[in-house]
Amino acid sequence: MSIDQMDISTQLCGIRLKNPTILASGILGLSSALLERIAGCGAGAATIKSVTAVERKGHNNPTVIAYEAGMLNAVGYSNAGSVAAQEEFAEVRSIPLPVFGSVVGQTPDEFATAAERLMKCGFDALEIPLSCPHTPGYGTLAGHGTPEATERIARAVCAVTDKPVFVKLSPNVPAIGELALAALEGGAGGVTAVNSMGPGMLIDIEAARPVLDFGFGGVSGPALRPVALRCVYDVYKALRNAGRKAPIIGVGGVSSGEHAMQMIMAGASAVGIGTAVYQRGVSVFSEISNELKHIGKRLNIAHLEDMIGAAND
Amino acid sequence: MSIDQMDISTQLCGIRLKNPTILASGILGLSSALLERIAGCGAGAATIKSVTAVERKGHNNPTVIAYEAGMLNAVGYSNAGSVAAQEEFAEVRSIPLPVFGSVVGQTPDEFATAAERLMKCGFDALEIPLSCPHTPGYGTLAGHGTPEATERIARAVCAVTDKPVFVKLSPNVPAIGELALAALEGGAGGVTAVNSMGPGMLIDIEAARPVLDFGFGGVSGPALRPVALRCVYDVYKALRNAGRKAPIIGVGGVSSGEHAMQMIMAGASAVGIGTAVYQRGVSVFSEISNELKHIGKRLNIAHLEDMIGAAND
Amino acid sequence: MIERENNTSAEQFNTLPPSCPVMAPLVEKKQETPRMLSLLFEIPDVNQPSFLPFNNRPGQFVMVWIPGMNEKPFVISYLSRAGFGITVMVRGDFSRRLAELKEGQKVGFRGPFGRGFSQYNEIPRERIAMVGGGCGMAPLSLLAESLPGASLIQGAPSEKDILYLDRFPNQIVFTEDGSCGMEGLPTDWLKGYVASDFDMIYTCGPEPMMKSILQICRKNNISCQVALERYMKCGIGVCGQCECDGYLVCKDGPVFSDSELLNMPSFGNKKRDAAGQSVSISSQASSKTSCKTN
Amino acid sequence: MIERENNTSAEQFNTLPPSCPVMAPLVEKKQETPRMLSLLFEIPDVNQPSFLPFNNRPGQFVMVWIPGMNEKPFVISYLSRAGFGITVMVRGDFSRRLAELKEGQKVGFRGPFGRGFSQYNEIPRERIAMVGGGCGMAPLSLLAESLPGASLIQGAPSEKDILYLDRFPNQIVFTEDGSCGMEGLPTDWLKGYVASDFDMIYTCGPEPMMKSILQICRKNNISCQVALERYMKCGIGVCGQCECDGYLVCKDGPVFSDSELLNMPSFGNKKRDAAGQSVSISSQASSKTSCKTN
Ligand SMILES: Cc1cc2nc3c(=O)[nH]c(=O)nc-3n(C[C@H](O)[C@H](O)[C@H](O)COP(=O)(O)OP(=O)(O)OC[C@H]3O[C@@H](n4cnc5c(N)ncnc54)[C@H](O)[C@@H]3O)c2cc1C
Ligand SMILES: Cc1cc2nc3c(=O)[nH]c(=O)nc-3n(C[C@H](O)[C@H](O)[C@H](O)COP(=O)(O)OP(=O)(O)OC[C@H]3O[C@@H](n4cnc5c(N)ncnc54)[C@H](O)[C@@H]3O)c2cc1C
Ligand SMILES: Cc1cc2nc3c(=O)[nH]c(=O)nc-3n(C[C@H](O)[C@H](O)[C@H](O)COP(=O)(O)O)c2cc1C
Ligand SMILES: Cc1cc2nc3c(=O)[nH]c(=O)nc-3n(C[C@H](O)[C@H](O)[C@H](O)COP(=O)(O)O)c2cc1C
């Protein structure tokens, strides 16, 4: 089998991706021009940075800090707001890859307001993170990580768009499978697992204070990978046990073809790539695709999609 | 200031440690002979591997696997049981450093049974982990990570020993500060933060299955450090805000003097060392002490204890 | 059948270059102009991979952290075994706090980040010019030190605003009020007959000034490299905040070449604020407009 | 005052040597004796730092993983560019499953771990002996290959139980029933006049046998190195499961020298089971007792 014989395409709620790599939300996806560039780097799809109904300045710097085992961020959802986003992404359909919108809010209504506005641009799907661990009023700091809140917010968002909605879950919850089921109950077409972990903190001993200006932030990258793999595994199992079929986007610490394959075997249909953009640069998308093809050749796998959930007994 | 001028001793509920490094539970602490060896390596104190009332075989191998950013373990509390432990550690008082016992159980009664037996050996203190993420019937898999369970188990254990009890908390909980307060409410003298994280999973793509035989395990080492630092920070703040004074043993990813100082500045009075024994060998204890003295010289710190909570505004 | 070639092992990408700030104490303050001062710091422990001042190439930047306040990008403007320095124009809260630092106080640094100026040995020194204005002189200062013989040209509102006069006594100075050097803007001078004297122009200063220089260069077939400023958050190519037409100023830049700038319609026109909102850049090419970001 | 010497940076210790198993396919099975067989595997991708067979030193061990079942320590007994092998004595569930593997099936490996035999160039080969019994021959086989000219001595119950006869035709064989080589135990022979012929004895086999060899060596002032077996979980010096009087067999051993063994009252007397419970080792020195762990 030659390396070009492996079919590494995959599908998410009817959206076909030429390969399973997806730019994760919050990394680079600030402008149409950057999405265009990511498309040129061979990504299978891209997600925009999360947008709130109105503009937010976010936290002060340092907002993103790397340490050897991972990255911590407390960006605090800085963004120009949904009106500006609508303008920024007005031409999103001309970008040659599937693009996921991403909106957050403090209440189901705020989610819906932002979603309704944003989806006029023509995004292929919409992701809603209910899982940010470091922005007061949002995500897990606002109690969005319960099955009830998950279902309620998913329902509010699904009411304003016909496009598939992916609920992005937190790894910092006792039973992530239940959240996934709640998301589907609310009308979501799939789930993204996971957002950043923790939160965590780094301390500078000379300044005798936390390095991130906000004090703590979400942990991503290698440190997160084992937890993310377990979360995807748990979600896949929970959906299967409940007899529900829905795709999972596995996110957390994926920085090589081998990691991507691990995620897929845990149950993911596609993989989000965030911190690895720091580790390997924007060429990471085509590199991972290439590595997947080599793995396919080595392990004699013809269709990547056949491997979804393969490690999930 | 010379490097020998810094006083790196610390105190935990009246127990004086010549330096803040403590062998964490589950690492090496299987026998008196190993504790003796650890004492010779310059540790400030040592904790035994957790003991259950009756013998347990634990999970099958692989039980401990390292990856670049951390370690995963699902040992499953293999141990010879509290009767054998009482024999093994009968001479614990002759070991020239403070030694912490460690017991776990499925119910408050089981905790108390094991604790009562073990504490006859003459341990200086007792640690009770309510936080193992990978052993059915124990820790977070048994719901021990709630304030109610924490208080109940702490109370049951404190009833059978006069020695200070440290409740070991999980990082995988929404509000660790509340657990710490519940532990003190139950009579604990201090808390240990934290146990391993997650759980997490590693997948072998050729075998198409999780590497740990149990499937998933607790994550420790560098991957855990930022989360552990934040947990210690949160516990310190919660205790201070509640007007309670109690020492915290900070555990998670400490493998250098700098990391130890970060933990102490977050609010720890001493630091547990687990995975770093794999990273640096048993000499890690004296090496960290030495590094702390150099930091003291560089930052002009005369007493390590003055730095406890220094980064906690 | 197992084959071994091209089998990328996962372990290669499991660790990250750290980017935590490293603290360095202020050892000297030097008022350079009424609104600009240089801060000189001791080189901290050189074992920390997240701050390696000696790796700095002119045009790169470091992130400067005032604990408990904020962290912003600056370029290293002094560098020797004895220490390193930055030159700060006081504009807002952050730069004011920097200016108020006392000797012995510590500030955090990480970097250097980004791509600096590219230098070409085949271009004779006398055919290279560096044109700066305001704190745009900072990155050019280290470049000028590494290119003795090249022309350093500075534009300033008035004599008192001129930077590094002692340091580069041979520099060509323009003041808008004629109080020192030639009267007028460096761009006017370049536009005239001298442009063809150069094969390469490096520039850093107010964006409208840099834009006219780019135009002059294109007209005269001169290579041009421009150091841009955009609002930065992460500084390491992750957050997207500094993007300019798909380029990341923190990683692909801050220095861009003439051919890249042609793909950047925002150059000289638009930048983003702290929230990522696109705002327009005032078009006045005067160096009065303090630092180039205005 | 900042000083720089001896300032250990935290970053040095932020990553770990990985220890995930690497899968390798079985390419050949070789029945060595009725109860022992060798399994030969293809060398997997050499880029994986958690399994580096070519780093193996005789006496070290690897962890062998049967996915979904268990993982246990074995020594590499064959090693060449073509592949590597282990020699398995069928004793319980795990070794039986290993013996039942089919060609092409994959098993996981990590290691090598621990400390192997120390070799001293100054000792003449003819004054070195290796004494093995049962699967204790496995670690000695690679040692013997690296020490041509040294004496390899094997004890077995009967002719059919003798290992590696083709591989080491010069070895000195003892059988308890006299069916091959000399009748009796190697220890009896050593105890007699030949002991003084050697300066160094390496041994691996049933622990009571190794204990008598140590005693013989002490009496005759011969250096001795002994490969121990203890129940292993992590294999990397973390869990404490393999401890023997404060030594970690997986990390400080499995090979120990005579002077270390003197500090080990458990040697030949006590070991720990899977739960860590201390149990006694039967004192019969016969090689009949299958593998040395009994
Ligand atoms: C690559 C680069 C190198 C720089 N080098 C220098 C230098 O050597 N000397 C110097 O004085 N200044 C330099 N700056 C500008 C500096 O980072 C600050 O922007 C400046 O000090 C103003 O901050 P402030 O808080 O005092 O003022 P504010 O009132 O907050 O801001 C004034 C203007 O500065 C810009 N700005 C503010 N924050 C940032 C930020 N985080 N990133 C980028 N721009 C920002 C905005 O456009 C704003 O309009 C550089 C900027 C960049 C991008
Ligand atoms: C350093 C070392 C090297 C070894 N090399 C070899 C070798 O080259 N060839 C070989 O056949 N065997 C070797 N062994 C023994 C091997 O690891 C297994 O113990 C053996 O295969 C029996 O396992 P089982 O499950 O088949 O039998 P079981 O019935 O489960 O066990 C039989 C005996 O083996 C021992 N044992 C079981 N599990 C372990 C374990 N995880 N770690 C250590 N001992 C255990 C116990 O003492 C037990 O009494 C080695 C052991 C060690 C410690
Ligand atoms: C700098 C940064 C900003 C992020 N911002 C967002 C965001 O706006 N919305 C969101 O859903 N996730 C956000 N995330 C989380 C990532 O999308 C992703 O879930 C997480 O980083 C784990 O993946 P990784 O390990 O590949 O980075 C952000 C992560 C980082 C590092
Ligand atoms: C192999 C292993 C076994 C462990 N066993 C126990 C245990 O029995 N009881 C316990 O309280 N914690 C146990 N832990 C958790 C450690 O004590 C410690 O809390 C955790 O590893 C984080 O610290 P570290 O990052 O320094 O390793 C174990 C950890 C490891 C790695």
Ligand code: FES
């Ligand atoms: S500042 Fe974050 S990408 Fe440039």
Ligand code: FES
């Ligand atoms: S087997 Fe775990 S320490 Fe040796």
